[in-house]
Amino acid sequence: MTDEDNTLGIFSGMLGIVRRDLLLAWKRPGDILNPLFFFTMVATLFPLAVGPSPEQLELSGPAVLWVAALLAMLLSLNSLFLSDFEDGSLDQMLVSPLPLAALGLGKSIAHWLTSGLPLVLVSPIVAITFRMPFSVTGVLMLTLLLGTISLSLLGSVGAALTVGLHRGTALLSLLILPLAMPVLIFGARTVSLVAAGDGVAGGLYFLGAYAVLVLSFSPFATAAALRISNE
Amino acid sequence: MTAKLSADGLTLFRGERCLFKNLGFALNPGELLLLEGRNGSGKTSLIRAIAGLIELESGEIFWDGESVRSNRQAFHGSLVWMAHRVGFKADLTLVENLKFESHLRAQSDEDLDEVLKRLDIDRLKRLPLRSLSAGQQRRVALARMLLSRVPLWLMDEPFTNLDREGRALVMKLTTEHLDRDGMCIMAAHQDIEIDGNVKKIVL
Numbered sequence: 001m002t003d004e005d006n007t008l009g010i011f012s013g014m015l016g017i018v019r020r021d022l023l024l025a026w027k028r029p030g031d032i033l034n035p036l037f038f039f040t041m042v043a044t045l046f047p048l049a050v051g052p053s054p055e056q057l058e059l060s061g062p063a064v065l066w067v068a069a070l071l072a073m074l075l076s077l078n079s080l081f082l083s084d085f086e087d088g089s090l091d092q093m094l095v096s097p098l099p100l101a102a103l104g105l106g107k108s109i110a111h112w113l114t115s116g117l118p119l120v121l122v123s124p125i126v127a128i129t130f131r132m133p134f135s136v137t138g139v140l141m142l143t144l145l146l147g148t149i150s151l152s153l154l155g156s157v158g159a160a161l162t163v164g165l166h167r168g169t170a171l172l173s174l175l176i177l178p179l180a181m182p183v184l185i186f187g188a189r190t191v192s193l194v195a196a197g198d199g200v201a202g203g204l205y206f207l208g209a210y211a212v213l214v215l216s217f218s219p220f221a222t223a224a225a226l227r228i229s230n231e
Numbered sequence: 232m233t234a235k236l237s238a239d240g241l242t243l244f245r246g247e248r249c250l251f252k253n254l255g256f257a258l259n260p261g262e263l264l265l266l267e268g269r270n271g272s273g274k275t276s277l278i279r280a281i282a283g284l285i286e287l288e289s290g291e292i293f294w295d296g297e298s299v300r301s302n303r304q305a306f307h308g309s310l311v312w313m314a315h316r317v318g319f320k321a322d323l324t325l326v327e328n329l330k331f332e333s334h335l336r337a338q339s340d341e342d343l344d345e346v347l348k349r350l351d352i353d354r355l356k357r358l359p360l361r362s363l364s365a366g367q368q369r370r371v372a373l374a375r376m377l378l379s380r381v382p383l384w385l386m387d388e389p390f391t392n393l394d395r396e397g398r399a400l401v402m403k404l405t406t407e408h409l410d411r412d413g414m415c416i417m418a419a420h421q422d423i424e425i426d427g428n429v430k431k432i433v434l
Binding site: 087093099230231 | 304305314315317
């Protein structure tokens with residue numbers, strides 16, 4: 001097998017996983033809708049509980065939306081490898097000649113497309129309940145876009161480590177949260193600062209750099225974790 | 232001459248219990264290695280260890296004379312595994328599942344429809360896998376083996392859930408595979424009738 005065949009194989013394996021998982025999500029839309037429903041519920045109920053004071057809503061909006069998005073992502077992560085583990089597909093992936101890191105990256109891409117991207121897309125709608133101005137909403141979407149990419153990738157490592165354990169959700173959250181903190185802090189603060197009239201560049205640069213950093217190690221960490229936890 | 236697939240000094244513990252110790256075998260094209268033993272004797276663990284899914288306590292497995300530890304990709308590119316769990320998605324149809332397989336390993340030129348007809352599952356093509364019976368799902372797993380172009384078949388209890396015809400079919404397909412200079416490692420506790428060069432390990 002030449003090198004060229006090999007890279008093509010890796011790429012097609014990754015795309016194969018993405019396509020299969022998107023097809024599965026299409027056939028069982030509940031898995032996507034659950035985290036999305038959670039996100040919209042938190043984000044729309046919060047203003048009702050706080051009351052109609054505009055200043056308070058504008059102040060708390062970015063933080064609440066970001067926390068809700070983070071928790072929604074965590075909620076969706078538990079099932080990332082679970083069904084593959086239970087029906088034996090994971091074993092079949094592990095004995096495939098393709099590098100496991102590429103397959104893990106495929107899983108992360110599919111996960112982001114089915115959980116991260118929908119959050120980004122509905123965020124401008126729920127932002128209305130916080131009286132967020134149009135220009136700030138754009139920044140919110142951008143930070144969520146970069147942030148959810150990091151969260152999907154980080155989450156795949158945690159999900160891979162806890163896949164063999166039953167009810168690993170709490171452990172998964174504990175593992176992921178410390179690494180997800182920078183995303184939350186910079187994501188929420190960037191939106192708040194822009195709302196207060198500050199620049200957007202610094203925060204976005206950080207979130208972008210963090211996403212690239214996570215992208216560089218998480219597929220390999222996911223692969224190693226899958227091999228350990230599937231013994 | 233070194234064997235195509237050989238193992239030396241395999242030892243595996245599960246907790247405190249030793250499943251096998253200093254186990255070795257050699258397998259050449261056209262040969263079948265039959266693993267026998269009672270339930271819980273470690274047949275599945277041995278197959279999983281050969282596939283590289285369980286870390287062995289000690290011992291080394293060689294493919295083409297090279298350790299599979301350092302040569303994982305070439306080894307995994309040469310095997311297909313019929314595990315206890317079929318490893319398909321219950322929500323996808325038979326064809327969608329097998330199409331996904333083609334992304335994971337090299338495929339033979341055999342026609343999908345031909346293979347499905349041979350396994351008597353061609354009329355189930357458009358159904359999601361969850362609506363198939365356990366035996367029919369095993370037949371889909373057989374389709375994966377037939378469609379993959381690899382020399383080594385690992386089969387863990389391939390006769391489970393299959394009817395009399397299904398069992399005969401497994402034996403026939405395995406015999407054909409061996410005739411094509413393929414290799415097979417099979418864990419079974421039933422009597423099997425396969426012509427050819429059969430080696431046995433009793434665990």
